[in-house]
Structure formats: structure tokens, C-alpha cells
Amino acid sequence: MPEKKRGRPAGRSAKRTRPRKTESLTIRLDTRTRFMLDFVAKYRDESITRIIERAVEEFAKNRDNVVFGDDPRLGLSWRDYWHPSADVRAVKSLVLGLPRKTAEEEELEAFLTVHSVFFYQAVEVLEHRDDPDSQLSLSYVFNVERIEALWPDIDELVEKWKATRSTDRDAVGHKMKADLELLGIDAPEWPPISTPRPPRYDTVQIF
Numbered sequence: 001m002p003e004k005k006r007g008r009p010a011g012r013s014a015k016r017t018r019p020r021k022t023e024s025l026t027i028r029l030d031t032r033t034r035f036m037l038d039f040v041a042k043y044r045d046e047s048i049t050r051i052i053e054r055a056v057e058e059f060a061k062n063r064d065n066v067v068f069g070d071d072p073r074l075g076l077s078w079r080d081y082w083h084p085s086a087d088v089r090a091v092k093s094l095v096l097g098l099p100r101k102t103a104e105e106e107e108l109e110a111f112l113t114v115h116s117v118f119f120y121q122a123v124e125v126l127e128h129r130d131d132p133d134s135q136l137s138l139s140y141v142f143n144v145e146r147i148e149a150l151w152p153d154i155d156e157l158v159e160k161w162k163a164t165r166s167t168d169r170d171a172v173g174h175k176m177k178a179d180l181e182l183l184g185i186d187a188p189e190w191p192p193i194s195t196p197r198p199p200r201y202d203t204v205q206i207f
Contacts, residue, residue: 021049087151088144091119095140111158114169117188118146118176149185150176 029037041048060078076096083089094109101109112119121141150157157172164171173190180187 083142083144085144085148088142088147090151091147092140092142095120095142107158107162108154111154111161114161115173115176117190117192118150118173118180119143145185146180146187149180149183153179 037048037051041051044051046054080096081089081092083092091112094105094112098105116122120143123139123141157176160175161172170191177187177190
């Protein structure tokens, strides 16, 4: 008797896998809010986690722009700050701006400004190339490969920069350049003369 081959039943497609949940969150709620959460979860026959996820998604959709200053064109949404890499997210948050910064974040921002060629470029571009009245807008081009190589050691780099910036302001830049070259990653000119466009980048345009 021939052996039966096992496989997926006819007419059934492969089960779609959702992204793995790797983050945990502990929150405190008053009794009324907790009751509402449980009530909605039972009514919709969904988990409490999914109810919270849905609420956050709806909130982000309705309040998409986080506006800095008085010009609504400068509004940035959470999508501009998002990147799968936590290191890239950290750099983007510092470069694109945060509503409130700690002293440590201000120090990191100063470090990034001085050593920007290692992490990103600020490029002026025309909003509409064919329109003679088109205004210039600013695009930030983030070098993903360099950020992921350098950012894990950012605390050490900042401390070295603070210790040497009054005597040798280029010391940390030379170290980062050497570290990148050791890893076989394209390194920028240092001290910077020109800033070529990074081979791997993530772009955020600010109008």
C-alpha cells in the first residue's frame, strides 16, 4: 500500500504569523478603568493586551503629528522616529528633537552634532523639483550601518569626548573611524571635508 504524504489540507492556506510580542509593560489603573478594560475585552472576546494595542494604534492615528514650534509643516509623526533598530531610534529621537530632554540627552545631542558625519547627514532638497517657486526642505539621512556599529559604545565614546575635547577635539572621531574600518564598514572623512551620501540610509524629510 503506497505511503500517504502528509501535507496541508486542500483549500487551507498557511497560518499567518503575527509579530512576536517581546516587550512587557506594567501599568497602574484605578478600579473604574480596570473594569472598563475587562468589560471591553469580554465584549469583544479579545485579550486585554490586544485591547490596549488597539487603543494605542487609534490614538496614534488620530494624533499623528507631534508639532514643534508654530509652523504646522514642521510636524513629525511617530513614524518619523520609528526604526526596527533601537540604536537608530535613539539617534533619530535626539536628532529630530524630543519634547523634553534630560541633561544626559542634551549631552548626547551635542556629541552627535559634533560627530554628525558618522551618524547622519542634513540635506536641503526642493519639495518639487519642477516648480520654480518650490521651497527648500530639510532631509535627515541616517546611516544605519554606522549607527548600529558605534552606538552600543556610545557611553564610552561620550566620556572620552568629554575628557579630550579641550585638548584634542578630533580624538573620538579618529577612534570611531578606526573602529569602523576594523569592522570593514565605510567610514567618513575625519576631520570632515565632505560628507558623501551613506550607502545604507533611513531618510526623514522635514518640510
